[in-house]
Amino acid sequence: MAHTAIELNGISKSFGAVHANRNIDLKITAGTIHGIIGENGAGKSTLMSILYGFYQADSGRIQVAGKPASIKTPSAAIALGIGMVHQHFMLVENFTVLENVMLGAEGEALLNTSIAKARDELERLERDYGLEVDPDALIEDLPVGLQQRVEILKALYRGADILILDEPTGVLTPAEADHLFRILRQLKEEGKTVILITHKLREIMAITDNVSVMRQGAMVATRKTAETTVEELAELMVGRHVLLRVEKGEGRAGDVMLSVKNLTVKDSRGVTMVDDVSFDVRAGEIVGIAGVAGNGQSQLLEAITGVRQAVSGTVTLDGTPVELTGEADPVDLRKRGMAHVPEDRHHVGLVLPFEENENAMLGYHWQDKYLKGPLLDIEAIRDDARRKIEKYDIRPADCRLKTANFSGGNQQKIVLAREMEQDPKVLIVGQPTRGVDVGAIEFIHRRLIDMRDQGKAVLLVSVELDEIRSLSDRILVMFAGRVVGERGPEATEGELGLLMAGVEKKEAAE
Amino acid sequence: MDFFTTLILVLDSTVRLSVPLLLAALAGLYSERSGVFDIGLEGKMLAGAFAAGAAAAVTGSAWAGLGAAVLVSVFLALVHGFASITHRGNQIVSGVAINFIAAGATIILGQAWFRQGGRTPSLPGDARFGALHLPFADTLRDVPFLGPIYAELISGHSLLVYLAFLFVPFTWWVLFRTRFGLRLRAVGENPAAVDTAGISVSWLRYRAVMCTGLLTGLAGTYLSLAQNAGFVKDMTAGRGFIALAALIFAKWRPVPVMFACLLFGFLDAFAIRIQGTPLPLIGQVPVQLMQALPYILTVVLLAGFIGKAIPPRAGGVPYVKER
Ligand SMILES: Nc1ncnc2c1ncn2[C@@H]1O[C@H](COP(=O)(O)OP(=O)(O)OP(=O)(O)O)[C@@H](O)[C@H]1O
Ligand SMILES: [Mg+2]
Numbered sequence: 001m002a003h004t005a006i007e008l009n010g011i012s013k014s015f016g017a018v019h020a021n022r023n024i025d026l027k028i029t030a031g032t033i034h035g036i037i038g039e040n041g042a043g044k045s046t047l048m049s050i051l052y053g054f055y056q057a058d059s060g061r062i063q064v065a066g067k068p069a070s071i072k073t074p075s076a077a078i079a080l081g082i083g084m085v086h087q088h089f090m091l092v093e094n095f096t097v098l099e100n101v102m103l104g105a106e107g108e109a110l111l112n113t114s115i116a117k118a119r120d121e122l123e124r125l126e127r128d129y130g131l132e133v134d135p136d137a138l139i140e141d142l143p144v145g146l147q148q149r150v151e152i153l154k155a156l157y158r159g160a161d162i163l164i165l166d167e168p169t170g171v172l173t174p175a176e177a178d179h180l181f182r183i184l185r186q187l188k189e190e191g192k193t194v195i196l197i198t199h200k201l202r203e204i205m206a207i208t209d210n211v212s213v214m215r216q217g218a219m220v221a222t223r224k225t226a227e228t229t230v231e232e233l234a235e236l237m238v239g240r241h242v243l244l245r246v247e248k249g250e251g252r253a254g255d256v257m258l259s260v261k262n263l264t265v266k267d268s269r270g271v272t273m274v275d276d277v278s279f280d281v282r283a284g285e286i287v288g289i290a291g292v293a294g295n296g297q298s299q300l301l302e303a304i305t306g307v308r309q310a311v312s313g314t315v316t317l318d319g320t321p322v323e324l325t326g327e328a329d330p331v332d333l334r335k336r337g338m339a340h341v342p343e344d345r346h347h348v349g350l351v352l353p354f355e356e357n358e359n360a361m362l363g364y365h366w367q368d369k370y371l372k373g374p375l376l377d378i379e380a381i382r383d384d385a386r387r388k389i390e391k392y393d394i395r396p397a398d399c400r401l402k403t404a405n406f407s408g409g410n411q412q413k414i415v416l417a418r419e420m421e422q423d424p425k426v427l428i429v430g431q432p433t434r435g436v437d438v439g440a441i442e443f444i445h446r447r448l449i450d451m452r453d454q455g456k457a458v459l460l461v462s463v464e465l466d467e468i469r470s471l472s473d474r475i476l477v478m479f480a481g482r483v484v485g486e487r488g489p490e491a492t493e494g495e496l497g498l499l500m501a502g503v504e505k506k507e508a509a510e
Numbered sequence: 511m512d513f514f515t516t517l518i519l520v521l522d523s524t525v526r527l528s529v530p531l532l533l534a535a536l537a538g539l540y541s542e543r544s545g546v547f548d549i550g551l552e553g554k555m556l557a558g559a560f561a562a563g564a565a566a567a568v569t570g571s572a573w574a575g576l577g578a579a580v581l582v583s584v585f586l587a588l589v590h591g592f593a594s595i596t597h598r599g600n601q602i603v604s605g606v607a608i609n610f611i612a613a614g615a616t617i618i619l620g621q622a623w624f625r626q627g628g629r630t631p632s633l634p635g636d637a638r639f640g641a642l643h644l645p646f647a648d649t650l651r652d653v654p655f656l657g658p659i660y661a662e663l664i665s666g667h668s669l670l671v672y673l674a675f676l677f678v679p680f681t682w683w684v685l686f687r688t689r690f691g692l693r694l695r696a697v698g699e700n701p702a703a704v705d706t707a708g709i710s711v712s713w714l715r716y717r718a719v720m721c722t723g724l725l726t727g728l729a730g731t732y733l734s735l736a737q738n739a740g741f742v743k744d745m746t747a748g749r750g751f752i753a754l755a756a757l758i759f760a761k762w763r764p765v766p767v768m769f770a771c772l773l774f775g776f777l778d779a780f781a782i783r784i785q786g787t788p789l790p791l792i793g794q795v796p797v798q799l800m801q802a803l804p805y806i807l808t809v810v811l812l813a814g815f816i817g818k819a820i821p822p823r824a825g826g827v828p829y830v831k832e833r
Contacts, residue, residue, distance in 0.1 A: 015832055054706060055831065075708030090703040092696045093823070103696055104707030106689040114689075154707075 004066060005030035005162055005193040006051065011060030013046055018405070020046040022217040024060070028162075028210075033184060033194040035204040035225070037237055038214030039437040041407030044197045045087050047214070048164050052084040053077040064162075075104075080162075083155025087166040087197075089147050091139045097150050098122060098135040101157050118157075125156050129183050143294060144171040152183070163187060164195045169203060170435050173292045174465065174497060181207050199437050201230045201244075213237050238439035246445040249453070251473040254283035257457035258304070258338075258426045263313030265296070265303045273299040275481035276313075281426065286448065286458040288472030290465060292500050296481035297461045298343060301430050304459075305340045306333055318425055331366060339419035343430030343461070349415040350403050357385035357399040360418050388417040393443065409440040420447060426457045433467060445471060465493055465500075514655075518662050520779050525667065526737065528775025529674045530555070530729045530746075534753035535760070535767045536674075536681050537725030541587075543685070543762055544718030545698035545824040546594055550586070550605035551726055552750025553612030558583040558730020560616040563630035563741030564623065566637040566734075575637070575735050580727035586612070587723030588716070595715045598828030609750075617743050628743035630734070639668040639736040668736040670728060677725070681764040694718055698822030701829040711829050726750075755808040761819045774804040 006028040013021040020043040028034045038044050049055045051062065053071040062069050064080045071077050077084075091100050102118040119135055126132050131149045139147060148168060155163055165184075169177040184194050184207060196208060204211050205225060212222040213236040221236050234242040258281040265274035273296040281287045291297050302308035304315050306328025315322040317338055322328060333340075342348040350359050361370055361381055370381050385399035392413045394406070403411060412432065419427065432448065433441045448471055452458050462468050468475055469489060477485045477499040485499045534551045541548040558579035566575030586608050593604040617628040624630055644665035651661040685691040693714055697704045701711045729749075734741040752774055760766030781800030788794045 052706070073708065073710070074706050078708045084706070086706065090700070090706040092699045092703050094699060095696065099692060099696075100703070103692060103704070104709045106692065109689045111687050111689060111692065158708075 003030050004028065005064070006195075007063040007066075008047075008051070009061045009063075011047065011050060011057045011062075013043075013050060013055060013057050015046075019217045021050070021057070024214075024219045026212060026219060026222070028193060028195060030065070030193050031188060031191050032209040033188055033196060033207055035208035035211035036195060036197045036214065037199070037201070037204060037211060037233060039216075039237055039407075039439055040409030040435070041216075042214040042237075042437075043217045044214055045166050048084060048166055048195065048197065049086075051077065052082060052164060054084075078104075078158050078160075081160055082162045082164065083158055083160025084164040085148065085151040085155060085166060085168055087170075089144075089151055091147060091150060093140040094138060096136050096138055097133050097142075097153075100139060100150055101135075101154050105158050121157065122153065125153055129156070129186065130179070131183065145173065145176045148172065148180075160192070162193045162195070164197075166197045167199065167435065168196070169198055169200060171293070173463070173500075175501070177203070199435070201233055201438065204233065205230060215239060234438050237437065240439075242438055242442050244438065244442070245470050246442070246449055248449045248471075251285045251452060252455075253285040253473065254455060256280045257283050257318050258428075258459060259314075259316040260304065261314045261316075263300070263303060263315065264311040265299045265308060266311055267299055272311075273481050274303065274310075277478075277481075277483050278313075279476055279483065279486075281457040281459050283425070283457050284452060284455045285473040286452050286460055286471050288468035288475045289459070289461045289478055290468045290475055290496055290500060291463065291478035293463045295478045295500075297463075297478055298430070300478070301340075301343065301428060301461055305338065305342075305428060306330065330363065334363060334422070334424075337425030339422055339424035339427045341415050341419050341427070341429040341432060343434075345411055345415050350411060352402070352404040354403055355400050356389070356394070356403055356406065356414060357382045359403050359414055360385040360388050360399070363418070364422060388414075388421060391421075392417040392447075409436040412436055412444070413440065416444060416447065420451060424456060426459070427451055428459045428461075430461045431463065432460070433462075433464065441467075465496055469493070469496070515658070516783075518658050520776070520783050522662050523779040523782065524772060524776040525663065525671065526775075527778045528771040529671050530732050530737070530749050531753045531756055531771040531774055532674045532768060533670075533677070533725050533729035533732060534750055535756045535771055536677050536764065537722045537729065538754055538757045539681065539762055539764065539767060540694070540718045540721035540725070542757065542825055543698045543822055544694050544715045545701060545822055545827070545829075546591070546715055546719055547601045547821075547826040548590065548605055548719075548722060549602060549751075549754060550590055550608035550612075551722075551753055552746050552748065553605075553609035554583040554586045554723060554726035555730045555733070555750050556609075556616055556744070556746045557586055557612040558727040559734040559745055560612075560620060560630070560730070560741045561727075562731040563633070563734040564620070566633055567624070567631045567740065570634070570637045572637055572639050572735050576639075576728070576731045579731040579734075580724055583727035583730060584720055584723030587719040587726070591716050591719040594828060595712050595719075598830055601826055601828075613744065616741070620741065620743065630741040633735070633739045637735070638739055639670050639731070641666045642669055642672070668732070670732045670736050673728065674732070675768070678764050678768045685764065690717070695822075698824055701824050702831075705829075705831075729753075752804050755804060758819050758821075759808050759811065762822065773807075777803045777807070 004027055008024055008026040011021050011024040024047060036044050046055060050057045053074045053076050062071055069080055098119060101122055107114040122135055131153055133146050133149050168180060172180060187194055198204060208225045210222060211225050213220050213233060215237060230244065234244060261278050263274055263277045264272065267273045277300060289297055299308060303310045303324065306322055309326030310324040315324060317336055361384060371377055382399050389397050389399060394410050394413045432444050448458060460471060472489055475487045475491060476483045477496060479500060479502040484502065487496065534555055538548055538551050561582035562575035562579035565578035566572055590604050590608055593599040594601040620628040620630060647661045647665035650657045685695065693704060693709055697711055697714050705711050733745050756767055756770035756774055759770040781797065785797060
């Protein structure tokens, strides 16, 4: 009988009025991979941050390796062999990899000898675990996948025996995720304990030994992974039956609503990110753009929606051209029927300190229905927001709450509600379900299909291959700024995966 | 040779005038690198100058003056820290408050204690930090070219001048070669990263503001015990703000801070030198224009020539974990 690595008893934690954790009990066996799942805002990150000493529980007890532990600071957790890779990385952007890894574990007060030691140790860890990163690279120059390696290396460098990973695969490509799982298995073989938080049930099934489910701050179940199913987990999580794959009928494609011709876009450093891309989106169809993050999808979206200047090419919206100087008037584009759900909802889609009802109409505030003479009609705005909250099941159902206090999935719904309820002709959506739980994903997918069935042209950009395959009528694959292939929805994951990795041409040549 | 002598004289006063700027700017560097913005350099320097003047007048010892100045400005720095680190208040408001308190309190206390209209009594030589004469300064004076440079420019300053310039490489070393420096730079960029690495954000920032207090204390001491013979009201005359400009100008790096302060010191020295003497072609230049020059230069250069000055990313933002 393996011993218990971690035991939590009656952990509770509130942030103001929000009960993030209610009386939680959890037991984690040493040498296993333990999954934790739950809806957005269920309190997973909070619970793990309490275990890591980042937050203090209001009440409850923690035992590590059978002994009562008082974990008041992260340094106490580190001393007990607990390491954590946070959902939002905790890296100093303008430091090198090495500096980030050694920060807080430098050894002596002077750096000259400790740097050399740290470098040797880091290189050894990189070799042992296949976590290659250039120790002298600056974090800000690294793609997120590598930044995550640095986070893992940081934990290993501190000698973690218990490794907590909070949604590590949200930012990874499928290949990177596979690599990560190989490393986690290796850690397990070495007798380390891994706690893995993820929204992807497939990953839970593939790698964990046990899985615990949280709902609205409470721990609702713990199962042996071998004895459960994806369907059961999804139901436990959301509290109702969930359809994991949307059903959709045949699309009826109509006229071309959005047409992109020979579009070339450079990023702020002058690197060509979108290279001579052309495609059409017709009314009543969903065109999905697949690709590994960073292959120009973001810049493509920004150019089409008039945010970023294009170098050359044209974009036509329902027959009339869109200004591509980067100065396009967003109000004008909206008036012409283009709705946009941006990839980065925090920075571009929402003003987080505003109340929900303000964000629910921001960008459309010029419309008569929100105005009373020259002033905003507050009552009309709030009524409108309440309608959207009801229709999109936004929780909590309070239109006066600050947007920052909604969980990620609900913030995404606020943006979707705003853009979809305007009855646009063209809907452009970037990463609609990034970091969103299964219940909300089901809902968002359903709404996107409804939009299509109502005859809207939908352009969907997502790095989630499953999402692209289940929603799109046509799939375009982007690699290194170019569209390298077009496939139907029946395309297999393997086929698309190869295109996304840019290997098609090489293979054809062989 | 006349031009050479003039040049040496101007450079000599450049050094003297840039020292308080340098000490204050290095002071600001510690605090701001840790993510605590400090526009209260001016106030701390002023309070330090007053404390130095008062203590030296009472005890007759320059060292007692120095000690008092450091105590007072470290205390004010801790007040700033308490408001902005512990209570997560607005750092600008706290800094402005300290400037006001220092400006008012120095005059009130000065008048109450010494009754000389806010001044402290004029100090005799040994209650001040006098000029140090480096070895062979007099023998070497007559060596052409190098002699005057050594004797006038390098020798003959007060201890605090040498100390200020030594603080430049020292600060660089602390920042880039010690554990404390690594953590200091990290906490100004991303306090959450420092916190999760197991280091206390508050304690680190408190230590940084204490360094700031120490150095502003030295700056104040220099003003009242080296450059002048006692405290005069408002004697900092905006130097704390010019030091901030130099800090931005130098992008929060120690060696460029020194050059920026020397540049501003030179402008000052030059302005004093040409006062009243019309320049060829231009004619009489108003003093006010010369005094405004450091600010104008900062704006112009920052606007286009030296590129963007990116402050420490977490600067000015209190570290709040739980919303
Ligand atoms: N630092 C904080 N201050 C205030 N409220 C917070 C804080 N962190 C989390 N919360 C709130 O606590 C609740 C639980 O949040 P938590 O981040 O633990 O959820 P989660 O299960 O990790 O969700 P997700 O899947 O979106 O990451 C949410 O309602 C959230 O808004
Ligand atoms: Mg979370």
